[in-house]
Amino acid sequence: MARMDTLARARQLEDRSDVAYVVRFAGRDGAVDVEQTWAELGRDAAWVATRLSELGIGPGDRVLLNGSGAEGPWLRPLMDALHSLGVTYGIAEAMGWDANRTLVFARELDLHGVIGLPREVAERLGDDAVLRALFGATRFVLARPDAVPQLRSAGIAAGVISFLGPALAIECRRRRGAHVDAAEWTVGEDGGAIWLAPAAVGRCRGLGRTVLKVRGTVSTEVCPCGSADPRVIFEGE
Amino acid sequence: MQAVRPSRPGKGDVVSRERYLEPEVELIGPAELRDHQERRVVELVAYAYEHSAFYRELWDAHGVHPKDVRSLEDFQERIPFMDKSMVREYRAGHRDPYGGMLCVPPEQVTSISSTSGTTGDPEFFAEVWDDAPPLITAQLRDLWELGLRPGDKVISPPGCFRNLMDYGYQALGATVIAVNTWLGNMHEVVEAARAYRPAYIQLAYPLVTELIRLGETEDLREAFSSLKGVSFAGQPLSRRMRATMQEDWGVEVFEYTSAADTGTAWECREHNGFHLWEDTVFAECVDTESLGPAAEGHTGELVATDLDNLAAPLIRYRSSDLVRLNRDRCACGRTHARMWLAGRRGDETIVRGRPVTLRDIEQAVEAQPETIGGVFQVVRTQREVEVLRVRVGYDPVATPDPADLGVRLTKAVYDATGVEPELELRTEEELMRTVRSVAKFARVVNS
Numbered sequence: 001m002a003r004m005d006t007l008a009r010a011r012q013l014e015d016r017s018d019v020a021y022v023v024r025f026a027g028r029d030g031a032v033d034v035e036q037t038w039a040e041l042g043r044d045a046a047w048v049a050t051r052l053s054e055l056g057i058g059p060g061d062r063v064l065l066n067g068s069g070a071e072g073p074w075l076r077p078l079m080d081a082l083h084s085l086g087v088t089y090g091i092a093e094a095m096g097w098d099a100n101r102t103l104v105f106a107r108e109l110d111l112h113g114v115i116g117l118p119r120e121v122a123e124r125l126g127d128d129a130v131l132r133a134l135f136g137a138t139r140f141v142l143a144r145p146d147a148v149p150q151l152r153s154a155g156i157a158a159g160v161i162s163f164l165g166p167a168l169a170i171e172c173r174r175r176r177g178a179h180v181d182a183a184e185w186t187v188g189e190d191g192g193a194i195w196l197a198p199a200a201v202g203r204c205r206g207l208g209r210t211v212l213k214v215r216g217t218v219s220t221e222v223c224p225c226g227s228a229d230p231r232v233i234f235e236g237e
Numbered sequence: 238m239q240a241v242r243p244s245r246p247g248k249g250d251v252v253s254r255e256r257y258l259e260p261e262v263e264l265i266g267p268a269e270l271r272d273h274q275e276r277r278v279v280e281l282v283a284y285a286y287e288h289s290a291f292y293r294e295l296w297d298a299h300g301v302h303p304k305d306v307r308s309l310e311d312f313q314e315r316i317p318f319m320d321k322s323m324v325r326e327y328r329a330g331h332r333d334p335y336g337g338m339l340c341v342p343p344e345q346v347t348s349i350s351s352t353s354g355t356t357g358d359p360e361f362f363a364e365v366w367d368d369a370p371p372l373i374t375a376q377l378r379d380l381w382e383l384g385l386r387p388g389d390k391v392i393s394p395p396g397c398f399r400n401l402m403d404y405g406y407q408a409l410g411a412t413v414i415a416v417n418t419w420l421g422n423m424h425e426v427v428e429a430a431r432a433y434r435p436a437y438i439q440l441a442y443p444l445v446t447e448l449i450r451l452g453e454t455e456d457l458r459e460a461f462s463s464l465k466g467v468s469f470a471g472q473p474l475s476r477r478m479r480a481t482m483q484e485d486w487g488v489e490v491f492e493y494t495s496a497a498d499t500g501t502a503w504e505c506r507e508h509n510g511f512h513l514w515e516d517t518v519f520a521e522c523v524d525t526e527s528l529g530p531a532a533e534g535h536t537g538e539l540v541a542t543d544l545d546n547l548a549a550p551l552i553r554y555r556s557s558d559l560v561r562l563n564r565d566r567c568a569c570g571r572t573h574a575r576m577w578l579a580g581r582r583g584d585e586t587i588v589r590g591r592p593v594t595l596r597d598i599e600q601a602v603e604a605q606p607e608t609i610g611g612v613f614q615v616v617r618t619q620r621e622v623e624v625l626r627v628r629v630g631y632d633p634v635a636t637p638d639p640a641d642l643g644v645r646l647t648k649a650v651y652d653a654t655g656v657e658p659e660l661e662l663r664t665e666e667e668l669m670r671t672v673r674s675v676a677k678f679a680r681v682v683n684s
Binding site: 089 | 344346350351358359367374390396401411419432433
């Protein structure tokens with residue numbers, strides 16, 4: 001009689017869906033929906049764990065995630081990765097009006113890292129001095145592209161994390177653009193717009209090359225960190 | 238085209254054990270349940286005394302030691318109450334983010350979620366788990382009762398401050414449709430419902446008000462015809478709002494509420510009270526004056542003890558929720574206690590000595606066609622006031638004459654409360670822009 005038993009019972013249920021998520025993302029020409037399977041989600045979590053590990057995140061660290069309920073396809077691999085690394089995560093909404101929650105986590109928990117901070121939260125937190133007081137001593141900050149300029153101008157060496165279509169893009173310590181998992185995705189640029197296509201066979205069944213509502217450039221050279229993942233440099237970051 | 242609703246056993250179908258996810262727990266006999274609770278409480282007291290600085294300090298101050306607690310009677314007689322203000326005080330005094338509650342080394346905490354924070358800074362919930370966070374895991378039996386089954390689709394909830402709920406839906410074998418369900422996106426939700434035929438969606442007050450307006454131009458009965466159930470939480474659902482959802486949209490609404498921060502308590506398909514899961518919580522209903530047990534069937538304050546939380550358990554936690562508890566077997570067959578909410582301690586406003594409840598005002602507001610959404614706030618800086626200030630949100634499309642609305646509302650509130658209010662009329666949209674939580678619309682504000 002405990003939650004563990006309830007979960008064990010749930011795991012025995014048959015006729016489960018192979019599809020974990022229907023992911024909706026913004027394409028240049030409108031919303032695009034694709035399916036994400038359990039196997040794909042697992043591969044994403046493993047890749048994220050490697051990237052975070054390379055950033056120095058490890059057991060005993062405390063990290064704050066900014067997200068929203070509709071961002072499960074990207075949050076779940078992040079959470080699973082943090083869990084596998086033995087990292088404690090706190091969670092706050094990615095909406096500006098909930099900035100006080102981010103403030104309380106940052107003030108009370110001596111965070112080692114922040115992941116997914118958006119501009120609307122960063123702006124509501126306060127001016128450069130406030131941001132420096134909150135995150136200046138935080139070991140790493142991975143912010144959404146729209147928040148990066150404000151953080152960097154405040155003197156915080158923020159890296160980029162982005163939900164890039166159905167993929168995740170995460171910048172390494174070298175700050176040479178956000179890496180995208182080459183085993184799963186091909187990315188490129190079309191007139192300043194980023195496009196993305198599956199590289200792994202069967203990834204997001206039915207998805208072809210799709211131009212995203214994201215502007216930037218792509219580098220396919222090997223990163224100084226040694227990774228051969230393509231890297232996206234977002235416009236305005 | 239006539240919408241076809243999914244088939245499912247109906248209200249009163251108690252006979253099939255398939256109605257229950259865990260029949261051996263949900264239908265447990267009272268004696269067996271009490272034995273379980275007693276065993277867990279005795280273990281818990283010893284565990285918390287050893288591992289939690291907050292409880293050790295509190296219980297030492299009251300001269301209580303775990304060896305004195307060998308039964309539920311001992312527990313209720315000797316263990317003191319605690320509340321949020323005591324945890325806040327400990328947190329501030331000891332610079333401990335967990336308020337002294339944490340019973341495991343901090344590095345063993347999997348995740349930290351938090352309270353809604355509508356009445357102050359959010360308070361942390363330390364969580365230790367493997368496959369799914371504790372809050373959603375405790376809802377799996379409720380989602381099963383609602384009708385959610387493997388292969389079904391669920392529309393993602395708007396928020397994640399209590400952790401990502403997807404883990405629970407997916408544990409039941411469902412697929413999550415990840416669309417934005419926050420304010421301003423209900424047209425997208427309706428479109429996703431038509432495209433993916435979901436079985437379940439969670440809604441909150443601001444979202445329902447947006448959908449009510451959208452229902453003026455969209456056929457929500459058709460769009461939502463695949464839903465086996467809609468849940469609603471964050472604050473009590475008004476009768477009128479429930480009627481709109483059930484009668485106009487044709488959906489079955491399952492309200493749920495907090496089980497004093499130990500989990501949640503949901504309506505079953507009988508819709509007669511909120512079921513607590515008493516294998517995870519020991520619930521007491523306490524008379525707010527004597528602090529002894531409230532008389533059977535009387536309203537008292539819900540006091541809760543976590544029976545399945547080794548991270549930071551609440552022990553005899555005064556929730557401020559005023560409830561009535563009943564342990565009779567429900568028509569659904571379940572034996573766990575049900576509760577009925579009567580309000581929150583302190584929500585009553587005393588106007589020149591006269592108590593005014595939120596429910597009285599709500600009924601007056603909802604009775605006007607321009608304010609059928611029931612969007613209102615009591616504005617006060619203290620509980621006892623000379624003037625009842627009420628801010629009401631109206632639908633501008635349905636309001637040709639706001640002045641006339643003001644006259645009718647003033648009279649309706651006076652008739653319901655005996656107090657003439659000072660009204661402030663705003664559009665619903667203006668008031669909704671002040672929302673500071675994905676879960677709650679603040680009913681009592683100080684400005």
